[in-house]
Amino acid sequence: MILDRIVEHKRQEVSELLSKIKIDDMVNKIGKLPPGRDFRGAISRPGQVGLIAEIKKSSPSKGLLCKDFDHRYLAKIYQNNGASAVSVLTDERFFEGRLEYLSEVHEEIGLPLLRKDFIIDPIQLYQSRIIGADAVLLIVAILSDDELADMLQIAGEIGLQALVEVHTAKELERALAAGANIIGINNRNLHTFDTDLAITSYLMGRYDLSGITVVSESGISNKRHMEFLKNIGVNAALVGEALVRAEDTGERVKELVQGGGSCG
Numbered sequence: 001m002i003l004d005r006i007v008e009h010k011r012q013e014v015s016e017l018l019s020k021i022k023i024d025d026m027v028n029k030i031g032k033l034p035p036g037r038d039f040r041g042a043i044s045r046p047g048q049v050g051l052i053a054e055i056k057k058s059s060p061s062k063g064l065l066c067k068d069f070d071h072r073y074l075a076k077i078y079q080n081n082g083a084s085a086v087s088v089l090t091d092e093r094f095f096e097g098r099l100e101y102l103s104e105v106h107e108e109i110g111l112p113l114l115r116k117d118f119i120i121d122p123i124q125l126y127q128s129r130i131i132g133a134d135a136v137l138l139i140v141a142i143l144s145d146d147e148l149a150d151m152l153q154i155a156g157e158i159g160l161q162a163l164v165e166v167h168t169a170k171e172l173e174r175a176l177a178a179g180a181n182i183i184g185i186n187n188r189n190l191h192t193f194d195t196d197l198a199i200t201s202y203l204m205g206r207y208d209l210s211g212i213t214v215v216s217e218s219g220i221s222n223k224r225h226m227e228f229l230k231n232i233g234v235n236a237a238l239v240g241e242a243l244v245r246a247e248d249t250g251e252r253v254k255e256l257v258q259g260g261g262s263c264g
């Protein structure tokens with residue numbers, strides 16, 4: 001499956017990083033940084049489905065999404081039209097992302113930033129904080145229970161919040177057992193790439209998620225989807241493709257924000 005190929009490649013990237021950089025130097029740098037922006041607070045406003053708008057150039061399922069891709073421009077459009085937070089894909093090999101996209105977007109806008117990548121080693125957490133991420137994605141399917149617990153602890157210690165992604169009931173149970181307080185339910189089946197918002201409603205109906213911030217991820221593209229997520233009590237929606245492919249991205253952001261229950 002695609003996730004196995006991505007993780008295999010990520011292991012090479014991580015070993016290169018570990019050979020070049022000393023963790024102690026990273027920790028020293030982090031000690032001098034101001035506190036991060038509050039990602040969880042920004043996406044958990046009562047009575048509203050917050051929009052986490054994604055900067056996504058390409059994907060394994062769809063290829064290149066946007067020919068004249070401009071991460072700084074997208075970030076400003078997202079902020080100016082009412083997004084609650086911004087997600088930046090930094091994986092180069094499979095999504096044509098870059099670490100610099102995140103640091104440059106951090107300079108450009110004031111919204112909290114999520115680093116969207118495939119985190120398998122703590123060194124990526126330190127790196128995320130240094131480049132300006134306020135939160136990171138942790139994917140339960142690619143981490144053991146011990147790795148997930150360690151990542152959550154280290155993230156907390158260096159002032160990073162974590163969106164813990166699940167796709168199945170078993171993964172959700174593992175995320176809850178590890179103490180995750182922001183859970184992303186991925187509607188995309190990574191074997192077939194099909195998306196189905198029923199995954200979010202099924203898992204939300206089956207577990208008591210009070211006190212947890214719930215994010216529905218993938219396959220969300222219109223106002224109706226946002227209204228559906230609002231009705232089932234989701235806190236935020238993570239949207240990429242529908243925004244970067246829209247003819248008028250600003251209008252699409254406004255439509256989704258309004259569907260989520262805010263005047264934007």
Ligand SMILES: O=C(O)c1ccccc1NCC(=O)[C@H](O)[C@H](O)COP(=O)(O)O
Nearest residue numbers: 059060061217218219220238239240241
């Ligand atoms: O988007 C993909 O094809 C993909 C393939 C394999 C692993 C992850 C993938 N996507 C990452 C994401 O989680 C999405 O970018 C995010 O949820 C937004 O989804 P969408 O709105 O459907 O672009």
